[in-house]
Amino acid sequence: MIEVKNLHVSFSNNHVLRGLDIRIDEQMATVVIGRSGIGKSVLLRSLCGLIKPEQGSILIDGEDITMCSRKKLLKIRNKIGMLFQEGALFDSLSVYENVAFPLTYHHLFSREEIDRKVRTYLDFVEMQEFLDAMPSELSGGMKRKVAIARAMIMEPKYLLYDEPTNGLDPYSSAIVEIMIKKLQQELNITSLIVTHDIELTHFIADRIALLERGIIVSLDSRKDAFREDSLIYEHFIKKRERIQQANGY
Amino acid sequence: MTKNESAREWLYAGKSILFVYGNFFYWLFKEPFPYRQTGEQFIRTMLEGFGTLMIGAVVQGLFLAWLGGHYGGRFGAYIWAGTATTFAIFRETSVLMAGTLFASRVGTAFTVEIGSMQMSGQLDALRLMAVEPTQHIVIPRVLASIISLLLLKALSDGVAIVSTMFFLKHWFGIAYPIFLEHAFEFLKPPILTQSFVRAGIIGFFIGLNACGLGYYFQGGAVELGKTTTKSTVINFIYVLMVDLIFQVVLETTGWGTV
Numbered sequence: 001m002i003e004v005k006n007l008h009v010s011f012s013n014n015h016v017l018r019g020l021d022i023r024i025d026e027q028m029a030t031v032v033i034g035r036s037g038i039g040k041s042v043l044l045r046s047l048c049g050l051i052k053p054e055q056g057s058i059l060i061d062g063e064d065i066t067m068c069s070r071k072k073l074l075k076i077r078n079k080i081g082m083l084f085q086e087g088a089l090f091d092s093l094s095v096y097e098n099v100a101f102p103l104t105y106h107h108l109f110s111r112e113e114i115d116r117k118v119r120t121y122l123d124f125v126e127m128q129e130f131l132d133a134m135p136s137e138l139s140g141g142m143k144r145k146v147a148i149a150r151a152m153i154m155e156p157k158y159l160l161y162d163e164p165t166n167g168l169d170p171y172s173s174a175i176v177e178i179m180i181k182k183l184q185q186e187l188n189i190t191s192l193i194v195t196h197d198i199e200l201t202h203f204i205a206d207r208i209a210l211l212e213r214g215i216i217v218s219l220d221s222r223k224d225a226f227r228e229d230s231l232i233y234e235h236f237i238k239k240r241e242r243i244q245q246a247n248g249y
Numbered sequence: 250m251t252k253n254e255s256a257r258e259w260l261y262a263g264k265s266i267l268f269v270y271g272n273f274f275y276w277l278f279k280e281p282f283p284y285r286q287t288g289e290q291f292i293r294t295m296l297e298g299f300g301t302l303m304i305g306a307v308v309q310g311l312f313l314a315w316l317g318g319h320y321g322g323r324f325g326a327y328i329w330a331g332t333a334t335t336f337a338i339f340r341e342t343s344v345l346m347a348g349t350l351f352a353s354r355v356g357t358a359f360t361v362e363i364g365s366m367q368m369s370g371q372l373d374a375l376r377l378m379a380v381e382p383t384q385h386i387v388i389p390r391v392l393a394s395i396i397s398l399l400l401l402k403a404l405s406d407g408v409a410i411v412s413t414m415f416f417l418k419h420w421f422g423i424a425y426p427i428f429l430e431h432a433f434e435f436l437k438p439p440i441l442t443q444s445f446v447r448a449g450i451i452g453f454f455i456g457l458n459a460c461g462l463g464y465y466f467q468g469g470a471v472e473l474g475k476t477t478t479k480s481t482v483i484n485f486i487y488v489l490m491v492d493l494i495f496q497v498v499l500e501t502t503g504w505g506t507v
């Protein structure tokens with residue numbers, strides 16, 4: 001379980017997270033939904049210790065990553081995988097090398113074992129035919145799939161997704177969505193997805209949190225979140241219609 | 250852009266460089282040392298720098314030959330043209346030329362590459378895999394830059410001397426034996442040593458400045474363009490500063506002077 005309490009993050013004068021609380025329960029898909037620039041990526045980066053918050057605590061299975069040593073942090077981070085915006089594949093490495101990288105760098109397994117694992121996870125994301133391709137030769141959707149395989153190869157307990165469908169066409173979005181769902185169901189991954197994609201949210205979320213003004217303003221089950229009187233419905237569906245109407249359409 | 254923004258950007262660039270120096274020395278002595286990456290970067294910087302620096306060396310030969318021949322003729326001292334030009338190469342021009350060309354060719358490539366890695370989240374992805382980017386990305390490039398600049402400088406010294414010799418003969422009819430007779434007369438070991446020490450130090454600064462600007466990069470494509478320009482400008486200034494400091498040190502200690 002990941003538990004965030006009173007999280008404050010700011011960059012010089014820009015107070016991005018202002019006392020955010022959220023609990024990510026195990027084996028569930030929690031979606032944090034929020035507008036662009038509201039601090040979704042900042043939240044994810046704080047959760048894996050890439051940003052040091054100025055206040056608050058982040059407990060991962062009971063251990064506070066804001067207070068621990070670097071060594072301890074690295075150990076806790078082993079439990080966390082992250083799919084960065086656009087995938088963040090290493091451009092100088094092939095698909096195969098990208099996925100194998102975390103294992104080969106730390107000499108965690110024998111060469112054969114690494115090979116077996118890389119092929120297993122690339123099969124899982126249906127990218128087995130692109131072993132030797134370079135990231136620049138892949139489409140946006142394919143990059144995300146390879147990045148998922150790379151995050152999975154460390155066999156994390158938690159997987160954090162930063163706008164996994166952003167900039168993808170509906171077909172690729174659907175494939176990535178299904179991938180996330182499959183991971184969730186077949187491998188029992190606990191996932192936290194941040195996005196502003198309402199369709200993705202509807203397909204995947206067990207629970208939906210709304211991020212506004214640096215805090216979580218509502219946290220509902222999927223059923224409740226899509227009711228017409230919910231805050232999420234208000235922010236992401238009605239607001240759009242209202243703006244359209246206000247402009248005479 | 251207002252004056253203020255511009256000042257802030259330069260301040261940030263200065264801070265980036267300061268931080269990366271601390272980082273570099275902190276991680277340099279930690280395990281694991283990035284042998285393989287350093288090797289890869291060495292090959293890469295040699296390949297990237299080679300063409301540009303060799304062309305630079307030929308151009309250097311061209312203008313030294315012209316100067317040497319012209320003034321040698323005016324003062325009736327053709328016999329000393331070889332001495333003057335080789336001395337100029339080792340004492341001054343080759344390091345300056347190699348440094349500035351290396352900064353524009355290889356340094357900017359470092360800045361753009363690491364900056365876009367930062368922009369696309371690749372550096373964070375490394376951190377998340379418990380790989381320290383300073384160790385994996387910065388240190389290999391800085392070490393490669395030192396070694397490559399030393400080697401490329403040595404090569405370009407050779408190319409510059411040969412091309413000076415060639416053009417002196419071609420334009421002014423100074424035969425090779427006459428050139429060679431006095432060419433290396435004043436090249437005492439200290440002059441060679443200081444020339445290479447200077448190249449090594451400049452290689453270190455160029456590599457680390459360029460990496461630092463990329464490493465702490467923030468923003469999008471426009472900012473990356475500006476940062477790359479800063480990388481060139483800052484490195485040019487460093488080359489000149491190192492040169493100036495060496496000049497003062499050499500003159501006051503008498504090391505490497507004739």
Ligand SMILES: Nc1ncnc2c1ncn2[C@@H]1O[C@H](COP(=O)(O)OP(=O)(O)O)[C@@H](O)[C@H]1O
Pocket residue numbers: 011014016034035036037038039040041042043467
């Ligand atoms: N490293 C940083 N330095 C300064 N400001 C940052 C940094 N990272 C994010 N921000 C700011 O924090 C805010 C939230 O950014 P982000 O989390 O990327 O938004 P999004 O919800 O679109 O992912 C933005 O205003 C952004 O400018």
Ligand SMILES: [Mg+2]
Pocket residue numbers: 040041042085162163
């Ligand atoms: Mg974001």
